[in-house]
Amino acid sequence: MTHGTNRDSLALARETWRTLEPYHGAVYFSPEAAARYAELGVDRRTGYFASRSAALGAASADLVIATFYNFNPQLVRRAVPAAWEAATPQRFAAARLAGIDATLRRVLGQEIASPEMVRAAELARAAAESAVGHPQGRPLFAAHAALPWPTAPHLVLWHAQTLLREFRGDGHVGALLTAGLSGIESLVTHAAAGDVDAGVLRDSRAWSPQQWDEAVRRLREEGWLDDGPHLALSEDGTRRRAEIEHTTDRLAALPYLTLGPAACAELCSLARPFSLAVAKEVLPWAVARLSAGSA
Numbered sequence: 317m318t319h320g321t322n323r324d325s326l327a328l329a330r331e332t333w334r335t336l337e338p339y340h341g342a343v344y345f346s347p348e349a350a351a352r353y354a355e356l357g358v359d360r361r362t363g364y365f366a367s368r369s370a371a372l373g374a375a376s377a378d379l380v381i382a383t384f385y386n387f388n389p390q391l392v393r394r395a396v397p398a399a400w401e402a403a404t405p406q407r408f409a410a411a412r413l414a415g416i417d418a419t420l421r422r423v424l425g426q427e428i429a430s431p432e433m434v435r436a437a438e439l440a441r442a443a444a445e446s447a448v449g450h451p452q453g454r455p456l457f458a459a460h461a462a463l464p465w466p467t468a469p470h471l472v473l474w475h476a477q478t479l480l481r482e483f484r485g486d487g488h489v490g491a492l493l494t495a496g497l498s499g500i501e502s503l504v505t506h507a508a509a510g511d512v513d514a515g516v517l518r519d520s521r522a523w524s525p526q527q528w529d530e531a532v533r534r535l536r537e538e539g540w541l542d543d544g545p546h547l548a549l550s551e552d553g554t555r556r557r558a559e560i561e562h563t564t565d566r567l568a569a570l571p572y573l574t575l576g577p578a579a580c581a582e583l584c585s586l587a588r589p590f591s592l593a594v595a596k597e598v599l600p601w602a603v604a605r606l607s608a609g610s611a
Contacts, residue, residue, distance in 0.1 A: 349415025366399035440476035454486035487567030
């Protein structure tokens with residue numbers, strides 16, 4: 317599965333995933349999706365847990381905690397299994413797809429059926445389908461891979477990136493476990509690397525300031541963090557975090573290695589305008605990186 321994973325091929329795989337990720341990630345911030353969840357009687361946050369885990373069936377809170385990994389378990393337990401009393405997993409999955417369909421139609425207009433969209437969907441689906449034969453150790457990916465494919469090209473592209481995202485995510489959880497990081501500790505090291513604001517990561521996963529500070533203390537004792545006044549990785553923590561990211565890249569590379577460099581480059585070129593349009597509307601913090609990637 318991992319032959320040919322040199323640094324250049326891993327970099328291309330990561331770039332392809334990053335280019336398409338806003339196209340998938342819009343579903344978590346889509347007002348149309350939130351409206352569909354409200355119609356089922358739940359708020360946006362409960363709708364997130366229910367709609368993303370719906371592929372697993374009526375998952376228990378413990379299963380969602382295990383597979384989503386970095387959320388405060390108390391938050392998950394408030395949402396699951398109460399969500400299944402509001403609606404079935406099948407209805408939540410349908411609401412998710414209807415929500416992102418409405419968002420993409422609103423943002424992209426006639427581009428949803430353009431030749432560029434059709435080709436991007438074809439390439440992304442080929443990449444995703446190459447991973448379907450390798451579900452071992454990847455529960456969220458396997459569950460989503462068992463869902464039926466949509467027919468509209470813009471939804472084929474979205475579903476393909478959903479599979480690629482969960483394929484990568486399951487591998488990332490394995491890398492975090494191997495490194496000995498708990499869910500909250502993985503967030504702290506992510507924030508310490510300077511990629512995302514600590515407050516955003518802490519609050520979006522519902523960890524209290526006290527729980528966060530305790531995780532920081534533990535990681536300082538274990539050598540992950542500097543002892544200075546600001547949250548920052550130590551030299552050893554930087555090395556260890558880089559190992560996690562390298563392992564994640566290596567475990568996620570199969571679909572992109574199968575697709576090949578030329579097709580990956582073509583997919584990035586085709587999909588970047590779609591991702592950028594969606595990011596400008598729904599994910600403004602992703603715009604700068606996508607714009608830089610188009611240069």
